[in-house]
Amino acid sequence: MSYVAAFFLGAFLCNAIPHLANGLSGEPFQTPFAKPRGMGLSSPVVNVLWGLANVMAAAAIAEFSAVLAGGWTLHVTALLGALAIGLYTASHFGKVRHPEG
Numbered sequence: 192m193s194y195v196a197a198f199f200l201g202a203f204l205c206n207a208i209p210h211l212a213n214g215l216s217g218e219p220f221q222t223p224f225a226k227p228r229g230m231g232l233s234s235p236v237v238n239v240l241w242g243l244a245n246v247m248a249a250a251a252i253a254e255f256s257a258v259l260a261g262g263w264t265l266h267v268t269a270l271l272g273a274l275a276i277g278l279y280t281a282s283h284f285g286k287v288r289h290p291e292g
Contacts (some may be wrong), residue, residue, distance in 0.1 A: 196256035197265040198219030199277050200249050206280070207245035214238030221284060 213220035214235040225231035
């Protein structure tokens with residue numbers, strides 16, 4: 192169960208980055224709340240809130256699991272979670288933002 196927690200900790204932290212970066216810089220960006228879902232743009236405020244929700248989810252996982260104290264295998268699993276969501280979102284948003292190529 193700790194490996195699942197570690198994977199999602201990494202995924203939530205990685206997912207927080209683009210939402211916070213776009214929201215804090217005043218740029219709209221895709222969120223699950225946009226129309227169409229995951230493709231339309233949400234306001235910067237929604238992105239800041241969604242980014243902070245991701246950070247809070249990661250913090251909750253870190254608080255209530257042994258991921259941070261679990262050693263290098265759990266840390267690598269967290270990096271794999273970040274890599275998985277990072278590669279998926281890069282591919283998805285690359286198609287959404289640049290459909291021609």
